[in-house]
Amino acid sequence: MGGLQVADTVFGVNRPCDREICENTEEKRLHMPPSYSSCSLLKRTLGGSMDKKVVLITGCSSGIGLSLAVRLASDPDKTFKVYATMRNLAKKERLLECVKSLHKDTLDILQMDVTVRQSILDARDRVAEKRVDILVCNAGVGLTGPLEVQSLDSMRRILEVNLFGTIQTIQAFLPGMKARGRGRILVTGSTGGLQGLPFNEVYCASKFAIEGACESLAVLLQHFNIHVTLIECGPVNTDFLVNLQRAELGDASLQQVDALTLSLYEKYLRHCGDVFQNAAQDTEDIVKVFLEAIQSASPAFRYFSGGGVPPLTKLKITDPDGSRYIRALSKIMFSAEDQ
Numbered sequence: 001m002g003g004l005q006v007a008d009t010v011f012g013v014n015r016p017c018d019r020e021i022c023e024n025t026e027e028k029r030l031h032m033p034p035s036y037s038s039c040s041l042l043k044r045t046l047g048g049s050m051d052k053k054v055v056l057i058t059g060c061s062s063g064i065g066l067s068l069a070v071r072l073a074s075d076p077d078k079t080f081k082v083y084a085t086m087r088n089l090a091k092k093e094r095l096l097e098c099v100k101s102l103h104k105d106t107l108d109i110l111q112m113d114v115t116v117r118q119s120i121l122d123a124r125d126r127v128a129e130k131r132v133d134i135l136v137c138n139a140g141v142g143l144t145g146p147l148e149v150q151s152l153d154s155m156r157r158i159l160e161v162n163l164f165g166t167i168q169t170i171q172a173f174l175p176g177m178k179a180r181g182r183g184r185i186l187v188t189g190s191t192g193g194l195q196g197l198p199f200n201e202v203y204c205a206s207k208f209a210i211e212g213a214c215e216s217l218a219v220l221l222q223h224f225n226i227h228v229t230l231i232e233c234g235p236v237n238t239d240f241l242v243n244l245q246r247a248e249l250g251d252a253s254l255q256q257v258d259a260l261t262l263s264l265y266e267k268y269l270r271h272c273g274d275v276f277q278n279a280a281q282d283t284e285d286i287v288k289v290f291l292e293a294i295q296s297a298s299p300a301f302r303y304f305s306g307g308g309v310p311p312l313t314k315l316k317i318t319d320p321d322g323s324r325y326i327r328a329l330s331k332i333m334f335s336a337e338d339q
Contacts, residue, residue, distance in 0.1 A: 051129075052078065052079060052080055052081040052106070052129075053079060053080050053081070053133045053134060054080075054081050054083070054127065054129045054131055054132050054133045054134070055072055055080050055081070055082045055083065055132070055133065055134040055135075055136065056082075056083040056085065056123075056124075056127065056132045056134075056135055056136070056173070057069050057082065057083070057084055057085065057136040057138055058085050058086075058112060058114055058136065058137055058138050058139040058165075058169060059085075059086065059114075059138040059139030059140065059188075060084035060085055060086050060095060060109070060138075061086040061087075061088065061091035061092070061094070061095070062091070062094065063236070063283055064138055064188060064233075064236065064283050064286050064287065064290075065084070065086075065136075065138040065139070066084075066094065066095050066098065066283075067283040067284060067286075067287045068136065068138070068287050068290055069082050069084035069095065069107065070095070070098045070099055071287050071291070072106075073099060073103040073106040073107035074099075074102070074103065074106075075106070078105070078106055080106060080134075081105075081106055081107075081108075081129065082103075082106060082107045082108070083108050083109075083110055083123070083126075083127055083132075084107060084108070084109050084110070085109070085110045085111070085112035085123055086109070086111070086112070087111070087112065087113045087114070087139070088111075089109070089111045092109050095109060096109075108126075108128075110123045110126055111123065114137075114139045114161060114165030114166070114168070114169050115160045115161055115164070115165050117168055117172075120168060120169055120172045121172055124172050124173060131176055131180065132173050132176065132177070132183070133182075133183060133184065134183070134184040134186065134294060135169070135170065135173050135177075135183070135184065135185045135186070136186045136187075136188075136290070137166045137169050137170065137185070137186070137187045137188065138187075138188040139161060139165060139166075140161055140162045140165075140166075140188065141157065141158060141161045141162065141245070142158075142200070142203050142245065142246075143155065143157075143158045143200070143202050143203050143245045143246075144199050144200055144203070144245070144246045144247065145199055145245075145246060145247025145253075145254075145265070146199065146247065146254070146257050146261050146262075146265060147199075147201050147202075148256070148257060149247055149253040149254060149256065149257060150202060154245055155202045157245075158202050158203055158206050158245075159202070159205075159206050159209075162203070162206035162207060162210065163206045163209045163210060163213075166187060166210055166213075167213060170185060170217070173185075174226075177224065177226050178224045178226070181224060181225050182224075182225045182226065183224075183225075183226040183227075184226070184227050184229070184293075184294065184299070185214075185217070185221075185226065185227070185228045185229070186229045186230075186231060186290060186293060186294070187210060187214055187228070187229070187230050187231070188231055188233065189207065189210065189211065189214075189230035189231055189232040189233065189302070190207045190232065190233055191232060191233070191234055191310055191312075191313065192204045192207045193207030193208050193210055193211045193230075193232070194208075194211065194232065194310075194313045194316070195310075195312055195313055195316055195325065195329070196329075197329075198264070198268060198329075198330075198333065199265060199268050210230075211230065214228050214230055214301075215301070218301050227298075227299050228301065229293045229299050229300065229301060229302070229303065230301065230302050230303070231286065231289055231290055231293065231303050231305065232302055232303065232304045232305065233281075233286055233305045234279070234280075234281060234304075234305055234306050234310065235275050235276055235279055235280040235281065236280060236281050236282070236283060236285075236286055236305070237276065237280045237281070237282055237283070247265075249262075249265070249266060249269070264334055267333065267334050267335065268333055268334070271332070271333045271334075281305060281306070285305060286305050289303050289304075289305050312325060312328060312329060315328060
């Protein structure tokens with residue numbers, strides 16, 4: 001179960017190959033900037049001990065989760081002990097290929113299904129240090145297509161992974177952080193949690209809900225010296241797309257859909273293809289944003305992977321009734337000729 005990148009990341013471009021990620025690992029380890037390799041910064045920001053900072057990451061079989069796990073485990077000062085978790089351990093070979101035998105003392109791989117509470121608790125109990133300093137909730141899945149063809153089971157699956165999976169993962173590790181009076185919780189967010197996207201209704205609902213849950217927690221957890229941070233991603237080249245539940249043009253399920261909806265869906269798919277070809281980020285770009293949040297003595301609640309608030313998100317803020325946003329996105333996705 002790879003980390004979900006965004007709702008507007010819906011289709012079709014090549015991601016950086018695993019070989020590229022793996023071949024760059026040693027080079028990046030040797031050439032990390034001083035701010036990254038400094039133990040003293042992490043010592044100050046995360047509570048003072050020179051012990052490794054214990055990081056648990058969900059969704060590490062591919063994409064952002066895999067890249068972040070490798071990057072942290074490759075820290076030349078061995079600042080971190082990383083527990084990389086994934087639902088299906090049969091997919092661990094890619095991660096092992098990236099780390100080879102370089103990080104036996106800084107990386108462990110655990111089975112963990114975020115939709116099964118006992119699986120989360122079992123993974124927590126296998127953390128040798130009996131604590132997690134930095135929790136990264138990255139696992140997620142997507143669902144795309146006309147709403148009327150989505151089954152109840154497929155919609156439930158999205159909510160179980162993206163919403164309830166994230167929440168019950170936080171539930172499992174939060175008491176320990178509260179007891180210690182410090183911690184970091186980082187969640188892979190999405191522009192699909194900040195603005196609605198056609199043909200991604202259920203996915204956006206799950207991500208909007210995560211925004212509300214995290215914001216609510218952030219208000220409370222500041223009293224425990226626990227920082228909650230959302231990393232808001234735009235389109236990212238990962239194999240999340242391979243696992244995306246997507247209605248394909250020509251599928252039997254689409255036969256019941258009216259002609260106008262099908263026409264708009266086809267335009268939407270073309271738009272997504274163009275976005276990936278021209279604007280998608282690599283996973284390493286996202287990892288840098290995670291590192292910024294981890295290194296900060298006082299991390300922000302939101303970081304945007306593109307460096308700033310997306311223009312359409314700004315439009316929502318400046319036009320509270322929503323009309324301009326709806327018209328603008330429709331024009332972008334479906335072209336002016338339909339307006």
